[in-house]
Amino acid sequence: MTAAIAAIVKGLGGLGYPAEALLSNYSFADVLSPTGETREVALAAFTQTPPSYRTAAFGVAEAGSGGSDLTLLRALGAPMIFAVAGEHVELWQVHASKPASRIAVATIDTLGDLFARNAEHWSPRAIHRAKAIDTEPLADRQFDFVDTGLLIAIEGEVHVKLDALLRETLASVVDVRGRPAMDARLLFQATFRFLAAKILTDRGHESAANWVGGSVDEVLHGIDLYYGLGTIVPSPRDREQLETVWAGIRAGINFRNISADDLAFVYENTFVTSEARAAFGTHSTPRQMAEHIVRRLELWRNADRVRVYEPFTGAGVLLVAALRQLRSALPLEWNDEERHRFLTARLAGDEIDEFACEVAKLSLILADYPNHNGWDIRQADLFADDRLRTRITTDTFVICNPPFEDFDADDRSSPIAQHDVSKPIAVLEEVIAARPAGIGFVLPSSFIVEKRYRKVRALIESRYTSVEIVEIPDDVFSASRTAASLLIARDPRTAADEPRITIRSSEVTLRDRLQFLKAGVITRSRSLTRWVPDTPSGDLWVPALHEIWSYLSDRPRLGDRLELHRGIEWSGLQTGARSREPQPGFEPGLHGVNGHRQFQSPHPVWLDCRPESARGGAYKLPWEQKKLIVNGVRLSRYSWRLAASFDADGLVCSQQFIGAWPKEGVSDKHLLALMAVLNGPVANAFATVFTSDQRYRLTMLRDIPLPNHLPPEIAEMAAAYSERLSQAPLTFDGDAALQRLLAEIDGAVLESYALPVRLERELLRFFEGARRPVAHAWEGWPGLEAAPGLSLAETLDGSGERFSGNWVRSVFEPLPQSEADVLRAYIG
Structure with a gap:
């Protein structure tokens, strides 16, 4: 041991690190490297035993310094590493995703002062608490030298490599369907013993002498003795297969530093x-x-x-x-x-x-x-x-x-x-x-x-x-x-x-x-x-976008305007209820939601509408009347989940859809506007937030909040968009025009809700990265980042350009100097 390392050992001992937690020539698996090769430090200090990356506090590396070299030692798990070159000592902080950074320089003579200045934060207890992210949260974040991301990175790679080791090793004794070629319990019991033998061996435990020869029988007997487990005696055929398992585990990555x-x-x-x-x-x-x-x-x-x-x-x-x-x-x-x-x-x-x-x-x-x-x-x-x-x-x-x-x-x-x-x-x-x-x-x-x-x-x-x-x-x-x-x-x-x-x-x-x-x-x-009310409500969930739902709580609901019913359910097999060709008692309709998009229904098939085939009375609904058709099961696991289309052709629907008929006083134009609402951000966010499984509850859909007033231009825009969709085939330019028109529909619908801009932006962020169920490309709403203080409608109508540059100065003239002086004196 060099004089510098001896001085570090003395300093660590003074901080409370016991001798058994200071390990010389400590080897460990570099789980952060592709192959998990073994690396070594001259000394490793741990907050407690047994040692692992979770309890590693300090490492000591000899022969030179430099953050790039020390980065290779990240898998030790120590937040700080001393680099020693002769009597010169540097202390480096280890990071999860960037090179190590030097935080102190000392000599043998000044190391004592370095330890004394940092005694409070370098003690075993302090570093243990800083690394133990499962326990007390560090509200004041005093331990800036501990990158908790490093612990997370090591843990993730440890699990990946251990899982790969076990699966690759066991692959030799299972068939193509994953079934063991021997008794599953025997394989399980033997594998436990092999893992235990591996960790005891890699950590240099004295009991490992019991299986120094390395045979399967020695390992099984030695672990049974150590843990007091029942003896297992494999047959000659099973023993041969277990030799392969033990050889694979024994040759795997070093378990010494693994938790x-x-x-x-x-x-x-x-x-x-x-x-x-x-x-x-x-x-x-x-x-x-x-x-x-x-x-x-x-x-x-x-x-x-x-x-x-x-x-x-x-x-x-x-x-x-x-x-x-x-x-x-x-x-x-x-x-x-x-x-x-x-x-x-x-x-x-x-x-x-x-x-x-x-x-x-x-x-x-x-x-x-x-x-x-x-x-x-x-x-x-x-x-x-x-x-x-x-x-x-x-x-x-x-x-x-x-x-x-x-x-x-x-x-x-x-x-x-x-x-x-x-x-x-x-x-x-x-x-x-x-x-x-x-x-x-x-x-x-x-x-x-x-x-x-x-x-x-x-x-x-x-x-x-x-x-x-x-x-x-x-x-x-x-x-x-x-x-x-x-x-x-x-x-x-x-x-x-x-x-x-x-x-x-x-x-x-x-x-x-x-x-x-x-x-x-x-x-x-x-x-x-x-x-908590006298009679507890059981409302234990604060929904996403809860400020928005609170803001819209006094608005009319979809159920106030539309009558919602689920489609036809059949008593026999669903596949037998549809046909591509006309049959007696069958009517044109929609069977499955695949291909159902916003503002556009899939191609109809023929559905069985015979009373004797139906379960329930949905076949009696007024399918021949104008209505909206909405998917009854979610279209995606992301935020865009609803798609509504306008039906004037009298289509019937299966239970995968919901028919939405206008109530008294709701005109065709109003129905078109409601289609735009159902395809917009508010309705889709509501359906995503308040649905916990694949099927929509009618009560949830009926509760979708609506604007107090829907301007007539929304219906006109929806009709124009639907008409444009029907013009096939779509071109690249057509895609761009449809994206723009759809964004304008969303802007007009959101403007009718009159949400504060802050809440509207929160709503739009809810859809980041989600694929929209439309018949053309959708890249999101344009111009939002360039105009963060404007609504979507204002962004689309060019208001952002009017407020670009130094528009504040042109709108708000500065006070004359004399008035500014008086105001300054008043404020103090």
């Missing part, structure tokens, strides 16, 4: 089968969902008293997330055994599937490296008795991803089923009845606004003072395209509390789905604090 809970997350994701999910109605909880739930529950605030219980544990992803957060809040001076004893006494779960219970236990063992078992994960049918309620105390935080479906007829005698036929509602009510300290649930997306959840939402409103709901888009679950919502409720209301509630509504948009899955990025959040 054990990252390994647990990836392990769970690989081994919980789609068959088990289908049989028990479970959903694999994406890691970032679990992380967000436990982060927002703020378990760290009362870590000494808290209990965490996960019913329907599945593979234990939520428990692993809770373990991570609680462990980061524990005293740094505690050793591994003290932390293990604390955590095993406070985390528990129940799960009906024996295999999932085993996955959960072994995931927790991996996450709790290097400790042994002791986790309270029990196999139990929570629908069979009152076990769910008895596992909960007033200190318990309940984290849960329950089955989403309804109870089967055979299961409705269950005690929990007496609450509600919906399993998520029944589980929620049973949990809330036990008055836990907080709840964090993954729920169907319909929980946010659907009427069937109002009772349980009102119950939550009455019990908790802080509630957050997160709207999650489709395609976030690995095994399902189901949209979801997250419910986080904490801070139970006491008799002494005022009846107030703080509501936070957060969204992850489809565009940010991958960013959420990788780094937990929330697109936007809205908050408000309000009084």
Whole structure:
């Protein structure tokens, strides 16, 4: 050890870093490089053991300086690195996405002063808190030298590389459909042992001597001895295949610097089968969902008293997330055994599937490296008795991803089923009845606004003072395209509390789905604090654009002008209800929404209108009359979801459409103007914000706000646009003209709403990047950036040009000097 490194070790020791957290010649996988090669630093200092990128505080590199070279050491996870050259020492800050930057220069003689000046912010506790983004938020951001983006970047790449390692290794023992060529449980149990052996070996644990020969039998026996697990003895054929798995894992990236809970997350994701999910109605909880739930529950605030219980544990992803957060809040001076004893006494779960219970236990063992078992994960049918309620105390935080479906007829005698036929509602009510300290649930997306959840939402409103709901888009679950919502409720209301509630509504948009899955990025959040009425309303969602809906709350509604009805539903197969050729009892109409666009319906087919084929009475509606036709299912997962067209040809429609007939006093011109409104930003935003699934509720459509008055030119513009659309084929110039005309229609419709410009601009931003369902190119509204203070209508009519240049000076003449002096003296 050089004199400079010895001086750094002395300085770190003076700050409170124990000798066992200062590791010389520390090697680690560079997960930020394409191949994950191994790199090394002369010294690494950690806030606690076991070491990982999450607890890395400082690195020391020898032989030269320079930010570009030190950037290669980013995957260590240390926010700062000392570069040592002889007696010269430089301190560099490491960044996530740019070269390291030098922040201090010292010699051996002045290093002591450097450590003394920064003692408060360089201590193990200070850096641990600064890096522990899952715990206490750093409101004052004092730790400017910690780039939390680096931790997120490393974590994301760790998961990518671990997942690739497991999948590539296991590919040799599964068939083309992903089914193991051996007993799935044996493969799962053996793979856990191989991962545990790999991490113990890479971290130089003394127990690794038990499998120094490297054979599968030695590894299985050695890990069984270390963790006290049951012995597994593979057949000769299985042993041969397991040799391939062990060879692949052993040759993988260095596990020394990888956080054990990252390994647990990836392990769970690989081994919980789609068959088990289908049989028990479970959903694999994406890691970032679990992380967000436990982060927002703020378990760290009362870590000494808290209990965490996960019913329907599945593979234990939520428990692993809770373990991570609680462990980061524990005293740094505690050793591994003290932390293990604390955590095993406070985390528990129940799960009906024996295999999932085993996955959960072994995931927790991996996450709790290097400790042994002791986790309270029990196999139990929570629908069979009152076990769910008895596992909960007033200190318990309940984290849960329950089955989403309804109870089967055979299961409705269950005690929990007496609450509600919906399993998520029944589980929620049973949990809330036990008055836990907080709840964090993954729920169907319909929980946010659907009427069937109002009772349980009102119950939550009455019990908790802080509630957050997160709207999650489709395609976030690995095994399902189901949209979801997250419910986080904490801070139970006491008799002494005022009846107030703080509501936070957060969204992850489809565009940010991958960013959420990788780094937990929330697109936007809205908050408000309000009084709880004597009879709680159950309104726990602050909708997107809520200021706009509040501003338009006294306006007329679409249901005041139009009579809305869903189209024909058939008792037989839908495909048999349509024909391309005329048939007896069939009428021209629209069957599917594919090809349905704003102001333009798809080509009609022939639909079965015979009474004996229909379910319900929609075939009796006055389809022969003039009306608007609106899609009854969403056209997109983005913000443009509605398309209305004018029908004067008497088309009938299937249930995929909604017919909208004018009420008394609504003329044909007014109907054309209403078509423009339905195709405009306000109606589309309303439908997007207030619909949680693919089908539109008629009550929602009827509630779309309308302008107090629709100028006649809107109908004329809509008619001209529709006429232009019918002139095929469209040319490039025609596309441009149609885009301009459509933008002018939107401008005129928005002008009739008379929204303040600030709210109008917020509305238009809601559609950024969304594809519009029109028959021509759509590149958005032109000129908005050049005229930020003007409405869309003003921008399109050239007002922006009138206000370009130094227009303020020409409008507002300066005061004469004498008057300016008097005003200045008055103001002081």
